[in-house]
Amino acid sequence: GDSVTQMEGPVTLSEEAFLTINCTYTATGYPSLFWYVQYPGEGLQLLLKATKADDKGSNKGFEATYRKETTSFHLEKGSVQVSDSAVYFCALSANFGNEKLTFGTGTRLTIIP
Amino acid sequence: KAGVTQTPRYLIKTRGQQVTLSCSPISGHRSVSWYQQTPGQGLQFLFEYFSETQRNKGNFPGRFSGRQFSNSRSEMNVSTLELGDSALYLCASSLPEGGANTEAFFGQGTRLTVV
Numbered sequence: 001g002d003s004v005t006q007m008e009g010p011v012t013l014s015e016e017a018f019l020t021i022n023c024t025y026t027a028t029g030y031p032s033l034f035w036y037v038q039y040p041g042e043g044l045q046l047l048l049k050a051t052k053a054d055d056k057g058s059n060k061g062f063e064a065t066y067r068k069e070t071t072s073f074h075l076e077k078g079s080v081q082v083s084d085s086a087v088y089f090c091a092l093s094a095n096f097g098n099e100k101l102t103f104g105t106g107t108r109l110t111i112i113p
Numbered sequence: 114k115a116g117v118t119q120t121p122r123y124l125i126k127t128r129g130q131q132v133t134l135s136c137s138p139i140s141g142h143r144s145v146s147w148y149q150q151t152p153g154q155g156l157q158f159l160f161e162y163f164s165e166t167q168r169n170k171g172n173f174p175g176r177f178s179g180r181q182f183s184n185s186r187s188e189m190n191v192s193t194l195e196l197g198d199s200a201l202y203l204c205a206s207s208l209p210e211g212g213a214n215t216e217a218f219f220g221q222g223t224r225l226t227v228v
Contacts, residue, residue: 036219041221042221043117043119043203043219043220043221043222044203044205044219045219046216046217049216089156099144099146099161099163099168099169099207099217100146100158100161100169100171101146101148101156101158101205101217102158103155103156104155105155106155106156
């Protein structure tokens, strides 16, 4: 079945550091890929998405590129801020009328001033 | 535009009881999905409803059930509660178009504690 493998956390960085959170997936066909963020006490918010190979999703300084050859969708940000502290989830959806999201385990990110 | 609303936000129940959680999707959204989030298992898919029909189901026992009404509002029910059912239950709504996935919008969740 479909699965998402995500970089284990927690990750602690200093403000303005470069961030990479690795994500690889296993799926049949051509899934859509997502990064969701969860702030304390909240539900999930979509951070960015990509629906086909070589697409780059971007939002709030975060980027991720859909790499079919390596089945990866790594999240990057050039300069993190304290407000980026949250839990980040990589997810996939199989498309074709199937709204089910398969999530990775989540990576807790803490940014130190 | 109002977001996804889940009620109640917090719930404490005793083992053996049953519970019903409610989700009101974004206006116009016809797909509602439910997820269970626990520290040990992470985010797991429970089921999805589209136009009042269950379209997809995860690997949960029959004690977990759901339904969707004609106005797209959804409820999920858990019977004979167990301690392991303690979790954050998240609802998400979306507007599928022509088979392509669109963004899923999540509610804040219902925190269920079973004692």
